[in-house]
Amino acid sequence: MAFNFEILRQDARSGARLGKIGTAHGEVSTPVFMPVGTQGAVKALMPETLKELGAGMILSNTYHLYLRPGHQLIRDLGGLHRFMHWEGPILTDSGGFQVFSLGPLRKITPEGVLFQSHIDGSSHFLSPELAVSVQEALGSDIMMCLDDCTPYPATHQEAEDSLALTLRWADRSRAARQRLDQALFGIVQGGMYLNLRKNAIDALTAMGFDGYALGGVSVGEPKESMMEVVAEMTPLLPCDRPRYLMGVGTPQDIVRCVGHGIDMFDCVMPTRSARNGLLFTNHEKVVIKHARYREDPLPIDSLCDCYTCKNYSRAYLRHLYMANEILAMVLNTIHNVRHYMALMERIREAIRTDRYPEFQEHFFNTQRIADGDALAS
Amino acid sequence: MAFNFEILRQDARSGARLGKIGTAHGEVSTPVFMPVGTQGAVKALMPETLKELGAGMILSNTYHLYLRPGHQLIRDLGGLHRFMHWEGPILTDSGGFQVFSLGPLRKITPEGVLFQSHIDGSSHFLSPELAVSVQEALGSDIMMCLDDCTPYPATHQEAEDSLALTLRWADRSRAARQRLDQALFGIVQGGMYLNLRKNAIDALTAMGFDGYALGGVSVGEPKESMMEVVAEMTPLLPCDRPRYLMGVGTPQDIVRCVGHGIDMFDCVMPTRSARNGLLFTNHEKVVIKHARYREDPLPIDSLCDCYTCKNYSRAYLRHLYMANEILAMVLNTIHNVRHYMALMERIREAIRTDRYPEFQEHFFNTQRIADGDALAS
Numbered sequence: 015m016a017f018n019f020e021i022l023r024q025d026a027r028s029g030a031r032l033g034k035i036g037t038a039h040g041e042v043s044t045p046v047f048m049p050v051g052t053q054g055a056v057k058a059l060m061p062e063t064l065k066e067l068g069a070g071m072i073l074s075n076t077y078h079l080y081l082r083p084g085h086q087l088i089r090d091l092g093g094l095h096r097f098m099h100w101e102g103p104i105l106t107d108s109g110g111f112q113v114f115s116l117g118p119l120r121k122i123t124p125e126g127v128l129f130q131s132h133i134d135g136s137s138h139f140l141s142p143e144l145a146v147s148v149q150e151a152l153g154s155d156i157m158m159c160l161d162d163c164t165p166y167p168a169t170h171q172e173a174e175d176s177l178a179l180t181l182r183w184a185d186r187s188r189a190a191r192q193r194l195d196q197a198l199f200g201i202v203q204g205g206m207y208l209n210l211r212k213n214a215i216d217a218l219t220a221m222g223f224d225g226y227a228l229g230g231v232s233v234g235e236p237k238e239s240m241m242e243v244v245a246e247m248t249p250l251l252p253c254d255r256p257r258y259l260m261g262v263g264t265p266q267d268i269v270r271c272v273g274h275g276i277d278m279f280d281c282v283m284p285t286r287s288a289r290n291g292l293l294f295t296n297h298e299k300v301v302i303k304h305a306r307y308r309e310d311p312l313p314i315d316s317l318c319d320c321y322t323c324k325n326y327s328r329a330y331l332r333h334l335y336m337a338n339e340i341l342a343m344v345l346n347t348i349h350n351v352r353h354y355m356a357l358m359e360r361i362r363e364a365i366r367t368d369r370y371p372e373f374q375e376h377f378f379n380t381q382r383i384a385d386g387d388a389l390a391s
Numbered sequence: 392m393a394f395n396f397e398i399l400r401q402d403a404r405s406g407a408r409l410g411k412i413g414t415a416h417g418e419v420s421t422p423v424f425m426p427v428g429t430q431g432a433v434k435a436l437m438p439e440t441l442k443e444l445g446a447g448m449i450l451s452n453t454y455h456l457y458l459r460p461g462h463q464l465i466r467d468l469g470g471l472h473r474f475m476h477w478e479g480p481i482l483t484d485s486g487g488f489q490v491f492s493l494g495p496l497r498k499i500t501p502e503g504v505l506f507q508s509h510i511d512g513s514s515h516f517l518s519p520e521l522a523v524s525v526q527e528a529l530g531s532d533i534m535m536c537l538d539d540c541t542p543y544p545a546t547h548q549e550a551e552d553s554l555a556l557t558l559r560w561a562d563r564s565r566a567a568r569q570r571l572d573q574a575l576f577g578i579v580q581g582g583m584y585l586n587l588r589k590n591a592i593d594a595l596t597a598m599g600f601d602g603y604a605l606g607g608v609s610v611g612e613p614k615e616s617m618m619e620v621v622a623e624m625t626p627l628l629p630c631d632r633p634r635y636l637m638g639v640g641t642p643q644d645i646v647r648c649v650g651h652g653i654d655m656f657d658c659v660m661p662t663r664s665a666r667n668g669l670l671f672t673n674h675e676k677v678v679i680k681h682a683r684y685r686e687d688p689l690p691i692d693s694l695c696d697c698y699t700c701k702n703y704s705r706a707y708l709r710h711l712y713m714a715n716e717i718l719a720m721v722l723n724t725i726h727n728v729r730h731y732m733a734l735m736e737r738i739r740e741a742i743r744t745d746r747y748p749e750f751q752e753h754f755f756n757t758q759r760i761a762d763g764d765a766l767a768s
Contacts, residue, residue, distance in 0.1 A: 054710065058717040060698075083685070083710040091688055091706055099702045289717075308460070311468055321437075325476045329468055333431065333460040340435040340666075340720055 017155070017197035017224050019256050025370045029248060029275030032365040035071070035256055037103040037155035038195050039095060042070030044256065044277040045365075047268065047358050048105060049285060049351055053078045054088075054098045057285050058340075058347040061100040067320070067348065068355035071103040071155070073280040076148050077112035081131050081138070085151035093153030105280070106154035108145040108187075110201075111229070111261070114163035122162060124179065142183040143190040150193045158227065159187035161201040166235040173205030181217045188221055197224035199258060202247065205230060206239045211247050225256035225278075232261040241270060248275040265294065265357055269377050272361055273370065284354045288346035291335045294353040296380060300328070302346070307332045320352035321345075394532070394574035394601050396633050402747045406625060406652030409742040412448070412633055414480040414532035415572050416472060419447030421633065421654040422742075424645065424735050425482060426662060426728055430455045431465075431475045434662050435717075435724040438477040444697070444725065445732035448480040448532075450657040453525050454489035458508050458515070462528035470530030482657070483531035485522040485564075487578075488606070488638070491540035499539060501556065519560040520567040527570045535604065536564035538578040543612040550582030558594045565598055574601035576635060579624065582607060583616045588624050602633035605653075609638040618647060625652040642671065642734055646754050649738055650747065661731045665723035668712045671730040673757060677705070679723070684709045697729035698722075 016038075023032040033044040049056045049064065052075045056064055064072070074094060079085060088097045094104060113120050113127045120129035126141030145160035160183050164176040180203045191198060200223035204210030218226060228247060231240045244259060248271075251257045258278035259271050268279055284294065293300040295315035300307070302314075313323035314331065322331070322345040334342035364373035393415075400409040410421040426433045426441065429452045433441055441449065451471060456462060465474045471481060490497050490504045497506035503518030522537035537560050541553040557580045568575060577600035581587030595603060605624060608617045621636060625648075628634045635655035636648050645656055661671065670677040672692035677684070679691075690700035691708065699708070699722040711719035741750035 053714045053716060054707070055716050055718045058721070060718070060721065078714075082714060083706070087686055087706065090686065091704060097704070097707050099707075309464055309467065327468060327474070329460070329464065330431070330474050330476075337430045337455075337459060339430060339432050340717060341432045341437070343717055344435070344437065344721065 027371045028273045030370040039103045045272045048073040048280040050282045058343045067352045073105045076106045077109035085148040089151035103155040105156040106149045108158040108160040110161040142186040146190040156197045159184045164205040164230045166233045168205045177204045199225040201227045201229040203230045226251045227258040284350035288350040289343045322349040405650045407747040416480045422649045425450040425657040427659045435720045444729045450482045453483045454486035462525040466528035480532040482533040483526045485535040485537040487538040519563040523567040533574045536561045541582040541607045543610045545582045554581045576602040578604045578606040580607045603628045604635040661727035665727040666720045699726040
């Protein structure tokens with residue numbers, strides 16, 4: 015099946031929309047949150063578990079898989095889906111953000127990025143064409159164009175120069191495509207400068223992509239700047255294409271940005287926090303190592319329907335965490351991913367039933383009460 | 392249900408026997424191998440997974456749980472089964488072997504053992520009475536008497552003195568029991584001296600226990616010494632009680648020792664090896680990090696019915712291992728535990744169908760071929 019996107023309902027009182035993305039590996043409902051499987055595995059989870067938790071699409075990192083085990087190897091073994099035993103849709107990033115994060119280990123040229131591997135220091139050159147070629151070898155359902163991630167802060171001139179590169183690379187990425195069963199998304203850059211972001215949208219939509227992402231957020235800017243970019247730019251993106259906010263975020267960020275019309279999110283937050291013993295609930299933040307949970311017979315979240323909450327006490331999870339048991343990471347990850355997936359289900363249900371503004375208000379009221387509780391206790 | 396043991400079939404041509412242990416948490420078929428859940432979790436596995444793999448009874452370590460999170464805490468939360476969400480039978484050791492392994496951090500007195508915690512250096516005194524009390528708080532189905540593990544090598548006098556202590560402690564353990572729904576096993580010590588081992592059996596059977604263990608093996612002695620102790624002593628143990636060989640062992644050890652009449656085994660080998668990337672098969676030893684598996688599309692063992700072998704290539708498992716992914720430990724552990732459980736199923740089936748000597752011969756012939764293959768490749 016070719017890539018497609020359908021809007022099922024557009025909220026009349028906000029930007030929120032309910033939709034459906036179709037790919038060669040099945041459909042996913044939007045707004046969707048994609049758990050991150052950096053190295054071809056969502057850390058600590060089996061694919062069946064991920065599916066049971068409600069995950070529809072996952073994200074995997076081109077940069078990491080290109081370096082190890084190598085995209086040709088994965089292609090020769092039948093592609094990433096088969097390699098990692100995940101039958102659902104996969105989005106791969108382009109490697110741009112990872113290379114950007116290497117800092118002094120990378121050098122940007124008009125042709126692409128020269129960088130050194132974080133694993134063994136070997137030198138590599140990533141061009142827009144190679145990024146597409148690697149993602150085609152992986153066989154992901156959605157590919158991303160290589161972009162130059164504008165740092166924060168950046169002067170207007172720096173952001174403008176960076177954006178010009180991103181736009182040239184977007185055009186070259188389109189030209190480099192060999193496979194049409196994989197979608198290709200363009201990435202809007204421009205730093206925190208709204209006029210540049212608008213230019214980016216005009217240029218990218220003129221080229222035409224299967225979907226559009228807002229990149230260059232979550233790079234250290236104040237939250238208000240990010241929210242301003244999302245609030246102002248999302249409505250300018252073509253409404254008949256998926257809109258993807260890269261690398262975001264907290265449950266609060268997600269609820270707000272869905273209200274502005276974002277359809278897709280990804281973030282390492284639920285999985286990484288889980289491994290660090292930070293567990294999400296709708297009521298309080300559970301830092302499982304705290305002594306207050308030593309003898310606590312309750313689950314992480316009494317209202318959560320996940321395997322971990324149905325079967326284990328905070329006291330046991332604290333014990334596993336303090337004892338460095340691998341199972342702590344497994345059980346914590348199950349809970350946090352389920353927390354995110356359940357949030358997305360509630361978001362979709364609210365849009366479906368024309369209650370998104372009320373849902374959003376209730377969500378933030380509950381959060382405020384929870385924050386107050388946390389401070390008081 | 393009170394603890395009971397029934398022999399279903401006694402092989403006419405070897406010591407092998409098929410049996411059934413009944414406990415308050417269900418029945419298990421013997422010969423049984425118990426995966427080790429040192430700290431109240433079989434490392435990397437959820438209890439449901441463990442059950443699916445065919446595990447009947449597991450072992451947990453009194454020493455570790457006494458120190459962290461503490462046996463009173465576990466008792467107050469409903470006992471170890473509920474705490475760790477494992478509904479099947481649990482055997483707890485007495486802590487004797489762990490304390491023995493502390494070396495200079497422990498001092499043995501006639502009353503018990505003074506030792507320092509490996510976690511925080513705090514001082515503790517473990518007596519036979521405390522070992523029973525801790526195990527009763529944990530609520531395990533089978534408790535072990537605190538014993539003095541005779542080191543290897545030991546002079547006859549040293550082994551004799553050590554055994555005398557073990558026997559006095561066994562008597563005190565019996566006297567200390569409060570709960571009769573938990574079985575108590577005695578431990579035969581005596582080092583590699585068969586006359587001392589015989590004395591131990593006489594003394595322990597005179598006291599009367601629910602089952603008998605051979606301890607003080609796998610402490611550095613040559614394999615032939617261990618096998619001699621097992622071959623000579625097992626037939627002297629009461630045939631109407633379970634016979635447990637502590638801390639053993641390799642698949643080869645298990646097949647041999649079942650032939651001598653051992654009913655129960657435990658060892659960290661399948662789980663620890665898995666985390667180190669050493670995978671068991673009936674044909675070759677798979678050290679998953681080896682470059683030869685880099686592009687290998689085959690499962691670990693084509694004949695294995697485990698989840699890992701059904702869904703993942705060696706190439707993927709090698710990638711996960713090299714990339715330090717937690718999932719590597721999960722998938723490897725699933726395979727190794729299943730390998731052990733499937734071996735026990737084949738052992739029990741061979742006894743049931745009066746083919747144990749043939750099974751044993753075939754097993755070792757296959758192993759020899761496998762070793763030859765491994766050397767040739």
